[in-house]
Amino acid sequence: MDKDKMKKILKIVLNVIIIAAILLATATAIYFIYTTQKEKNSEENILSYTELINEINNNNVEKIEMTVGSTSVKVKLKGVEEEKTSLMKDLQVMAFTDLVQSKKLEGSDIELVTNPQSFLSQLPSYIMSILPTVIMFALLIMLFKMQGLGDKGEVYDDTERKEKITFDDIAGLDEEKEELKELVDFLKEPKRFSDMGAKIPKGVLLYGKPGTGKTLIAKAIAGEAGVPFISMSGSEFIEMFAGLGASRVRKLFDRARRLSPCIVFIDEIDAIGSRRTSNSGAETENNQTLNQLLVEMDGFSSEETIIVLAATNRPEMLDKALLRPGRFDRQVTIPAPDLRGREEILKIHAKDKKLAEDVSLHDIAEDTAGFTGAELANILNEAAIIATRKQHEGITNSDLDEAVKKVTVGLEKTSRMISEKDKKLTAYHEAGHAIVSRFLPTQTAVKEVSIIPRGMAGGYTMYKSDEDKYYISKTEMEEKLIALLGGRAAEKLILNDISTGASNDIEVATQIAKDMVTVYGMSDIIGPISLKDNEGQLEYQMFGDDMQDAIGKEVKKLIDIAYRDAQEILKQNVETLHAIASELIAKEKINEADFNKFFN
Ligand code: ADP
Numbered sequence: 001m002d003k004d005k006m007k008k009i010l011k012i013v014l015n016v017i018i019i020a021a022i023l024l025a026t027a028t029a030i031y032f033i034y035t036t037q038k039e040k041n042s043e044e045n046i047l048s049y050t051e052l053i054n055e056i057n058n059n060n061v062e063k064i065e066m067t068v069g070s071t072s073v074k075v076k077l078k079g080v081e082e083e084k085t086s087l088m089k090d091l092q093v094m095a096f097t098d099l100v101q102s103k104k105l106e107g108s109d110i111e112l113v114t115n116p117q118s119f120l121s122q123l124p125s126y127i128m129s130i131l132p133t134v135i136m137f138a139l140l141i142m143l144f145k146m147q148g149l150g151d152k153g154e155v156y157d158d159t160e161r162k163e164k165i166t167f168d169d170i171a172g173l174d175e176e177k178e179e180l181k182e183l184v185d186f187l188k189e190p191k192r193f194s195d196m197g198a199k200i201p202k203g204v205l206l207y208g209k210p211g212t213g214k215t216l217i218a219k220a221i222a223g224e225a226g227v228p229f230i231s232m233s234g235s236e237f238i239e240m241f242a243g244l245g246a247s248r249v250r251k252l253f254d255r256a257r258r259l260s261p262c263i264v265f266i267d268e269i270d271a272i273g274s275r276r277t278s279n280s281g282a283e284t285e286n287n288q289t290l291n292q293l294l295v296e297m298d299g300f301s302s303e304e305t306i307i308v309l310a311a312t313n314r315p316e317m318l319d320k321a322l323l324r325p326g327r328f329d330r331q332v333t334i335p336a337p338d339l340r341g342r343e344e345i346l347k348i349h350a351k352d353k354k355l356a357e358d359v360s361l362h363d364i365a366e367d368t369a370g371f372t373g374a375e376l377a378n379i380l381n382e383a384a385i386i387a388t389r390k391q392h393e394g395i396t397n398s399d400l401d402e403a404v405k406k407v408t409v410g411l412e413k414t415s416r417m418i419s420e421k422d423k424k425l426t427a428y429h430e431a432g433h434a435i436v437s438r439f440l441p442t443q444t445a446v447k448e449v450s451i452i453p454r455g456m457a458g459g460y461t462m463y464k465s466d467e468d469k470y471y472i473s474k475t476e477m478e479e480k481l482i483a484l485l486g487g488r489a490a491e492k493l494i495l496n497d498i499s500t501g502a503s504n505d506i507e508v509a510t511q512i513a514k515d516m517v518t519v520y521g522m523s524d525i526i527g528p529i530s531l532k533d534n535e536g537q538l539e540y541q542m543f544g545d546d547m548q549d550a551i552g553k554e555v556k557k558l559i560d561i562a563y564r565d566a567q568e569i570l571k572q573n574v575e576t577l578h579a580i581a582s583e584l585i586a587k588e589k590i591n592e593a594d595f596n597k598f599f600n
Pocket residue numbers: 169170171172173208209210211212213214215216217311345348372373374375377
């Protein structure tokens with residue numbers, strides 16, 4: 001069933017219930033007002049209880065009409081045309097009936113008519129009795145809905161998808177796909193494996209950053225094997241009522257057993273499966289959910305052929321109980337794509353897009369080191385939007401460039417008014433970054449310098465990323481610090497004043513310097529010691545206060561040296577700095593070729 005459709009139906013049902021409750025309440029209120037009004041109007045026709053008894057005793061009554069369950073009695077007096085009404089209290093009804101009966105036994109000619117209870121006369125009290133229940137239910141459902149249970153309670157179900165996702169929809173990740181193909185065979189022919197005595201794996205953990213394609217892989221395994229795919233996300237539990245997490249897990253696995261063989265996918269499993277540390281409310285709730293998950297995983301036998309795939313980007317957070325044999329005992333790391341992978345991902349997502357002749361997806365792949373599959377897909381989509389807005393025939397290279405910048409630095413803000421003073425400051429700042437990095441061997445070439453604001457930045461210097469790196473050397477990190485401080489150094493050197501424009505540079509530089517000292521063991525004085533604990537907190541207590549002082553001194557030294565070096569480079573190239581800054585003020589943007597012309 002379509003999830004959106006379900007949501008819509010649920011919403012309509014809810015609204016109907018609420019409206020019905022309101023209507024019922026109004027109708028009852030009106031009825032009561034109406035009936036009491038009517039009784040008031042006919043006051044002169046009312047006979048009090050004592051009067052009625054007197055009339056009966058005096059033999060003046062011709063006919064009495066009663067209705068079961070009602071306390072009002074219609075009385076016809078002898079020789080009086082109009083019928084009178086007498087209201088009595090509940091307790092008086094019995095005594096009254098007894099009195100009339102005994103009068104009849106005494107030979108009185110009173111005619112006593114007893115009408116059966118009419119449904120209509122009962123309706124108001126009937127409504128009144130169920131009204132609170134109806135309102136309660138409406139409120140409860142509303143509450144559940146607000147808690148995100150109403151619609152999220154359903155398990156995402158991919159069984160009715162027409163177009164199955166297959167391994168062909170996944171670019172790169174060749175080794176990972178190879179490893180997971182085994183699961184497809186298990187799901188397709190479980191009997192072959194069990195006949196041989198092999199146990200079918202129950203759980204596989206996929207490690208990787210968001211957007212690297214973990215969900216895609218899980219779906220593709222289901223698609224390749226032709227089995228149903230059902231899923232839920234761990235983060236949904238955080239916002240739920242106590243005890244609901246566990247019942248959701250139970251529901252999920254009940255469904256899985258019915259659909260077996262099938263794939264169960266649990267996204268963000270760290271939200272429920274994080275290490276059991278404290279005993280706060282949320283923790284206990286998570287524990288219940290986690291325990292239920294463990295019970296379910298231990299519960300199904302390998303003949304049931306349910307394979308549970310779970311995704312996380314924080315494997316170190318997971319409770320070790322999850323990783324025991326028979327649970328998630330297989331782990332596959334899904335890395336961010338390398339250059340070739342990125343090009344392939346771009347190709348897959350470009351299939352349904354109109355590209356201009358000149359487009360080189362290889363170039364885009366080169367410019368997007370560290371991007372995930374989801375980000376690359378997003379870039380192609382952004383490019384398509386840009387191309388449409390600019391009324392291009394197809395997506396051009398410049399549209400793609402623009403999309404990359406939009407995703408990395410933010411949207412270009414050409415309309416923002418900038419004062420001449422700010423423009424000058426930004427020009428020197430950015431020129432400072434660009435010139436300094438040009439003289440640093442480990443830093444990549446400058447691709448573009450701009451003083452047009454983009455996103456949060458007043459200007460930017462873009463560098464080329466020409467290779468995928470797995471390791472970064474100490475020299476490289478030191479030079480990165482120099483490049484980062486090049487902006488501030490130029491401000492100081494030329495304007496003899498410094499601005500807040502460098503705050504982000506300084507933040508990044510300080511973080512790098514801290515990591516060099518406390519994580520990567522790159523300081524000679526501290527030595528190769530990692531000072532961060534599992535949670536990423538600095539942990540120097542065991543080394544005493546001296547260590548704390550030393551860390552601070554080492555971080556400061558790295559920054560001071562970098563700042564001094566940046567100023568040194570700029571001093572030696574002050575002519576170029578002026579030239580590039582003026583060019584920026586005039587043109588606002590300098591590309592790679594124009595930038596290089598300043599250095600011949
Ligand atoms: P995760 O589950 O790791 O957060 P997803 O599987 O949800 O990531 O990926 C989001 C989207 O990114 C996918 O739907 C797909 O469009 C794209 N994507 C990610 N990795 C790849 C890949 N290797 N090949 C093709 N598309 C990918």
